[in-house]
Amino acid sequence: MKNVLLTLSLAVLLLANTSMAQQLRAEPSSDVLIADVVLNHPLAKYIDESSVGVVELNVKSIDVDAAKAKLKELAGDDSPLGDMFGQVVNTLRTAGVESVFVLLSTQSVADQAPLIVIPHDDPLKLLPVAKGVFAVLQGRASEDAVLLSSERGLQRLAKTNLSGAEDELSPSHESRVRELLTPLSDAQRADHTAVLSLPPASKHLLGQLWPERLPDSSPIQLSPRKLAQDIDKIVVGLTLPPSLSLKVNVLAESEDAGSRLADQLDQITALDLVRPFRSMLTLERGEMSISIHLDGVALDMMKPLLAAGKGKRNQTQRSNDMKQIGLAFHNYADVNGHLPPRCFVDRDGKPLLSWRVPILPWLSQQAFYYELDLSRAWDDQPVEHLMTSVLPVYTNGSDDGTLTTYRAPVFPGSLWSGDGPPKQFRDVTDGTSNTIAVIDAPESAAVHWANPEPWVISAEEPIKDVFGERDEVRVLMLDGSVLTLERAEMTNEKLKAMLTIAGGDQI
Secondary structure (H helix, E strand, O other), rough: OOOHHHHHHHHHHHHHHHHHHHHHOOOOOOHHHHHHHOOOOOHHHHHHOOEEEEEEHHHOOHHHHHHHHHHHHHHOOOOOOHHHHHHHHHHHHHHHOOOOEHHHHOOOHHHOOEEEEOOOHHHHHHHHHHHOOOOOEEEEEOOOOOEEEOOHHHHHHOOOOOOOOOOOOOOHHHHHHHHHHHHHHHOOOOEEEEOOOOHHHHHHHHHHHOOOOOOOOOOOOOHHHHHHEEEEEEEEEEEOOOOOEEEEEEEOOOOOHHHHHHHHHHHHHHEEEEEOHHHEEEEEEEEEEEEEEHHHHHHOOOOHHHHHHHHHHHHHHHHHHHHHHHHHHHHHHHOOOOOOOEEEEEOOOOOEEEEEOOOOHHOOOOOHHHHHHOOOOOOOOOOOHHHHHHOOOOOOOOOOOOOEOHHHHHHHHOOOOOOOOOOOHHOOOHHHHHHHEEEEEHHHHHHEEOOOOOEEEOOOOOHHHHOOOOOOOEEEEEEOOOEEEEEEHHHHHHHHHHEEEOOOOOO
16 A cells, blocks of 8 residues: 555656656746747847946838828928938838947947947848948948947957956846846837947046036026936837837836936926926826837927927027038148049049039048949949939938038139139138138939039129028138128129139138
8 A cells, every 4th residue: 555655646746746747847036938939039149247228229120201201290290300201211221221229338428439330141132231231330241240330349349348348247238138128028118219328437436527516506406417327228219101200218226216216207207398398297206217108199299399490400400410511621632732623524524423522531431432432423433223322411401311401602703613624722812701612502402412413603693593582591601600691782783792712812
């Protein structure tokens, strides 16, 4: 009898152990599953202890038409943002891209660019497309992704072990990976998610640099130093139209930190500047978290604010763009001994590329410039994506991101007149501060940024061509300054004097 009981007991134990083993094999713990997903994330091998933030853009989920319509609604029908956005998304989708990831680190400032990682089955095939979309960045292909950053950023990446050569992550490295990528492994996350989490060293540095309290004149009383220590991470989730929503989740380091963050949020939402928008926000407080949610209705209510600031932002941006172009003129002349030519021509004198091309190296576009074939026309380049690339410094409000209204006025006696050699500064006897170099032309005069087509200004009525239907126009003077000319204060004679380089006219 004892033997029978012993045998039955052993059988039960064996069955139980077998069942448990099968269950463990079939249903590994959630911790193991999360760890596997996180550590195998496409960004994991590029994260190090200096990484502070990641962004996930789900290209596959975007409703392009709905997003374009909303962008035009928020930014205005005349804004190129909607069309540019649609062009970028459709280009990436056609190339087989499903997601784009952005990695921010404390090195990004020195690199002057973040690291963009685009996973793909054929990175070499995707590389020229990606470089066309992100024209301001340099790129290279890894075994499973296209990597984009500045030249310095890619060089730094190549010198480190971030290429995935390590078989195992160090504890500190793995901690950073988990901190930043665990939110991106949440099945309930928004289509587009950003995570910001400072590493301990950065928090310590901010604790030393930031003040303990704001000045007494500040409308709110908080401790910037304590704030840096209290926040564990910030997770931002964005869902694009047709179901537009934005959610910001601030996670605290402790319950005490969560309480302090809640108090500070109350102070901020009580400000006169913020109070009108308080009803647009949905706030949720937990012991160690604060969630701020804006739905599509709330975002629509903010349209008047966006519209009010849009015009001013556009004007400031255009002025800054033109100043960069003016500085590029001077840097080009320092190196070459003359100002840029109106265009490159072939042996027969046929125009090939515009004046905007030779100054690209001085607009942080060195690598892009060297990919161009200067012996071929702008619309006959060997690498097709170069001509579909959007260069922000030349994109100034046109619906097509490749078009620009920054034009060189061809006028008798101007900087750009004639077919001879390029002008030199010594040719400008009227003075560089009195001479127009570039004009922000009417939209009807927009051309592709590489198109050498001349913009000929009427010798009798230059105001008509320069102003079009506008009451004011922005011009870049040859000394690098940017002026806004008022139609009401301008005469044809005065404008002629500003267009010529050696007319001897009084302005």
